[in-house]
Amino acid sequence: MTSPGQPNITIGMTASLTGRYSHPGSQALIGAQAWIEDTNRSGGIWLKQQDKRLPVSLVHYDDQSDVGRCEILTERLLVEDQVDILMGPYSSGLALKAAEVAERHRTVLWNHGGASETVYQRGYQWVVGILTPPRRYFEGVIDMAHACDESATDMVIVHSTAGAFPKDVASGAEAHGGARGFSVHTFPYVAGTRDFRPLLRLMEDVRPDLILAVGRIEDDILFAQQYVQSGLSIENVGLIAAPLALFKETLGESSSLFIGPSQWEPSVESSPDYGHTPVEMLTNLKSRRPSGVDYPMAQAYAGCLVAQWCAEEAGSLDIEAMRRVANTADFTTFYGRFNIDTDTGRQVGHMMPVIRWTVDGEKEVVWPPSMKSPDI
Numbered sequence: 001m002t003s004p005g006q007p008n009i010t011i012g013m014t015a016s017l018t019g020r021y022s023h024p025g026s027q028a029l030i031g032a033q034a035w036i037e038d039t040n041r042s043g044g045i046w047l048k049q050q051d052k053r054l055p056v057s058l059v060h061y062d063d064q065s066d067v068g069r070c071e072i073l074t075e076r077l078l079v080e081d082q083v084d085i086l087m088g089p090y091s092s093g094l095a096l097k098a099a100e101v102a103e104r105h106r107t108v109l110w111n112h113g114g115a116s117e118t119v120y121q122r123g124y125q126w127v128v129g130i131l132t133p134p135r136r137y138f139e140g141v142i143d144m145a146h147a148c149d150e151s152a153t154d155m156v157i158v159h160s161t162a163g164a165f166p167k168d169v170a171s172g173a174e175a176h177g178g179a180r181g182f183s184v185h186t187f188p189y190v191a192g193t194r195d196f197r198p199l200l201r202l203m204e205d206v207r208p209d210l211i212l213a214v215g216r217i218e219d220d221i222l223f224a225q226q227y228v229q230s231g232l233s234i235e236n237v238g239l240i241a242a243p244l245a246l247f248k249e250t251l252g253e254s255s256s257l258f259i260g261p262s263q264w265e266p267s268v269e270s271s272p273d274y275g276h277t278p279v280e281m282l283t284n285l286k287s288r289r290p291s292g293v294d295y296p297m298a299q300a301y302a303g304c305l306v307a308q309w310c311a312e313e314a315g316s317l318d319i320e321a322m323r324r325v326a327n328t329a330d331f332t333t334f335y336g337r338f339n340i341d342t343d344t345g346r347q348v349g350h351m352m353p354v355i356r357w358t359v360d361g362e363k364e365v366v367w368p369p370s371m372k373s374p375d376i
Contacts, residue, residue: 009045009056009317011036011304012083014073014098019065021091023217023246024296028090028113030288031300032058035308038276038284045308048315063089070094074101084317085110085307090296092116092134092165099127107319108326111345112303113296116164120346126319128326129340129347130303134165135172137261138212140354141238142173144259144367145210146180149235152209155182158199158223160215162191169214169240182210189215196223200230211237221250228254243355243363245292255357259366262355263295264302264335268371273331275305281334302335309333 013032016025036058039045044053059081063070070089077083078101086102088095088111095114102109103124111119112130115137119127145152155177159170170186177184185206187199203211211234213223220241227237228251241247242260251258266278276284281301285293307322310329314321327342330349339349354367364373 006050006054009054009085009311010059010081010083011056011085011087011307012059012077012081013087014061014063014070014077014089014094016065016090016094017062019063020216021065021094024113024294025063025065025090027289027294027297028300029060031285031297031302032060032087032304034285034288034297035301035304039304039308046312047317050316059083063094065091065094067093067097071097071101074098078102078105078107085304085311087300087303087307088113090114090300092119093163095119096122096164099124102126108307108323110303110307112299115168117168117346118164120341120344124345126323127345128306128323129345130299130306130335130338130350131263131347132261132350132352133172133346134168135175137169137214137240137352138173138238139176140261140352140367141212141236141259142176142180142182142210144354145236146182149209152235153181153183154185154206154208155210155212156185156187156203156206156208158187158189158196158211158213158215160191160193160219161188162216166214170212173212177210189219193219194222196226197230200227200232203232203234204230209235213238214240217241217244217246221247224251224254224258228257238354242357244294246294248357248361248363249292253359256359259354259356261352263350263352264298265353265355265363265365265371266334267365267373268336268353272333274309275333278334298335302333305333305335306338 015029044055046053061073090113092114115131115134160166220239242258243262248255266282310322310325313325330339337349353365353371
């Protein structure tokens with residue numbers, strides 16, 4: 001909470017710069033740093049209580065993709081560093097641990113990187129979600145497959161048994177697929193699986209109209225590589241990792257064989273209520289990472305932007321006031337719509353488009369029709 005004469009606003013977060021989540025974790029940090037720079041360039045965050053704009057600064061630590069270290073460092077951010085705004089880490093497991101710490105300290109965790117349903121099922125009062133929940137991740141892919149071929153009958157879900165996120169995604173896809181009339185076949189695999197050929201051979205017998213796969217990023221990429229090598233030809237193959245630049249870089253032209261849900265694509269929302277347009281954001285973030293802009297970077301920036309909007313609407317950094325503002329907020333940023341369930345903090349307003357890489361290495365939105373790229 002701000003105090004009279006407070007010189008600046010401190011943002012705190014842990015980011016996985018090493019370990020399993022280093023790729024998306026480092027992008028999330030770049031996104032937060034970009035927001036810091038942009039906000040300070042415009043004068044800072046306006047607080048009515050102070051009757052002025054205050055500059056923002058960032059305190060961050062490498063959680064090394066480790067849950068225990070994330071807990072210790074989140075505690076440090078709140079107790080020793082006394083940050084004003086707490087941003088979450090990337091990954092559902094880390095975000096859940098950070099949420100536990102935030103709940104103990106009765107402070108808001110602006111959750112831009114942990115989509116797991118578990119975060120919103122623990123009765124926590126201080127989590128504000130930015131992302132579409134995982135049970136809804138594959139809804140667009142399933143709807144697209146059904147709309148393109150209403151005679152499609154069989155769907156296969158391949159998912160890791162490690163962690164809550166892939167189970168949530170698979171569970172939601174199974175329910176939505178069933179509601180769309182698909183016969184659903186579920187093929188789970190254990191953590192560390194390196195050979196997906198036995199599962200792919202089982203799919204040859206099923207000959208599904210749609211395959212959906214979800215695991216860790218490296219699991220999805222390995223599955224995609226082995227799918228290509230298998231010679232299977234299925235009309236729609238959806239992977240959670242498909243929208244990532246790393247997926248395209250690894251699969252090359254074969255990346256065009258897959259589709260996937262994306263938390264953010266710059267071609268979707270053209271005139272947001274608050275902040276930069278998607279095109280401006282893409283240019284902004286590309287200048288910081290020319291090799292490619294993925295959704296972890298965009299969603300971290302969006303999380304900071306939502307916290308800024310709530311602070312300015314509240315007129316102060318009073319935690320309870322900001323949480324009340326978040327409860328009733330319904331507005332759009334470059335990232336899309338923000339609107340949460342008031343009881344849980346779960347995001348209910350944000351919609352995920354479905355994308356495909358072209359053989360030329362460009363990304364195109366293929367679903368829903370209202371968001372489709374031109375000439376699709």
